[in-house]
Amino acid sequence: MTQRAQEIAQLDRLIHEPARLTIMLILEGVSEADFLYLQREGGFTQGNLSGHLAKLEEAGYVEIEKKFKGKVPLTVCRLSGLGKAALSGYSQRMMGLLKSNAR
Amino acid sequence: MKDNSARQPASYGRRAASYWFCDGLPEIFFGTALVIIAALMFLWRLYARKPWVWFDWMIVAAGFILYYLMERRVLDFLKSHLTYPRTGYVQPPEEVPPRVQTITTLSLRPDPPAKENATSFQWRTVMLVFWFCFSFMLESNPLGRWVVPVVVPALAVALYAVNRRSEHPYRWWSALILALAGLVFAWVDAPANLQRPLPLFLAGAWLVAQGACTLVHYLRANPDPQAAEGARA
Numbered sequence: 263m264t265q266r267a268q269e270i271a272q273l274d275r276l277i278h279e280p281a282r283l284t285i286m287l288i289l290e291g292v293s294e295a296d297f298l299y300l301q302r303e304g305g306f307t308q309g310n311l312s313g314h315l316a317k318l319e320e321a322g323y324v325e326i327e328k329k330f331k332g333k334v335p336l337t338v339c340r341l342s343g344l345g346k347a348a349l350s351g352y353s354q355r356m357m358g359l360l361k362s363n364a365r
Numbered sequence: 366m367k368d369n370s371a372r373q374p375a376s377y378g379r380r381a382a383s384y385w386f387c388d389g390l391p392e393i394f395f396g397t398a399l400v401i402i403a404a405l406m407f408l409w410r411l412y413a414r415k416p417w418v419w420f421d422w423m424i425v426a427a428g429f430i431l432y433y434l435m436e437r438r439v440l441d442f443l444k445s446h447l448t449y450p451r452t453g454y455v456q457p458p459e460e461v462p463p464r465v466q467t468i469t470t471l472s473l474r475p476d477p478p479a480k481e482n483a484t485s486f487q488w489r490t491v492m493l494v495f496w497f498c499f500s501f502m503l504e505s506n507p508l509g510r511w512v513v514p515v516v517v518p519a520l521a522v523a524l525y526a527v528n529r530r531s532e533h534p535y536r537w538w539s540a541l542i543l544a545l546a547g548l549v550f551a552w553v554d555a556p557a558n559l560q561r562p563l564p565l566f567l568a569g570a571w572l573v574a575q576g577a578c579t580l581v582h583y584l585r586a587n588p589d590p591q592a593a594e595g596a597r598a
Contacts, residue, residue: 291377292455292482299384299453303377332445336454 294340378481382458382532389579392572399569402428403562410558451587458484517547543571
């Protein structure tokens, strides 16, 4: 196995999946957002989004909280400290790989 | 064929910042506040035996302070009933002052991600209206009856130019409407009592009209999900 193949294999597969990467990037930019906003912004179906969110929550990357704004119940999601670190590590590794490929 | 490959899509943070204005409520609220301030000034001048100029300033200052104190709470309440059930909730943008970069840091370390879910509505729109209208409220105003035809078009140009690259730009034709509304008073003589509140009133009415159009468009594009479910049942 070449070094590059090893580096690629070390990428965080949980974040590498496009839908989950989209969720993580949205949450990184906005601090917190509810289920409906994520669904519209990322173009997800309800089932698809809840599946991906469950995986991210299980890994500790995303925190999900049910709260009320006025009388409206909202399922608010935010990136945890672990999630921020994971996303930053992922993007650095990915950038490194792409840069070395361009050389 | 036009090449769009170099065009960067707006970041999620910038999109969230402009989402704050998608329903027109921030403009409606600020516009309504301006109209109320203008109405109070007009009524004060109409009924007071000796219109005291400091009182005009006090009304404007108190109105703007109240607006600053209540804005987020009122908007959050309105949005929780109108916007969040329809298109979802996202953290409201942070209000940031215009960036004045004085020190350039040279470093090989990558920058921390910039705070992009931020708005400068209060600096670019609210403060602009405040200074334009407030500075021409002096008793010994050299412009005299030309206050409205000069101040309002200048305000329209400033609002358009300053907000052009913001998360919430105004359309050129919309700014033109405000400018023309002010220019009308070059030919029409406004009553003396109305001279001072008129720029505030015109700016407020323009903002309310603009916000109302955005709101109608938003409500048509995003019907109430509960009502839609009821109709389906």
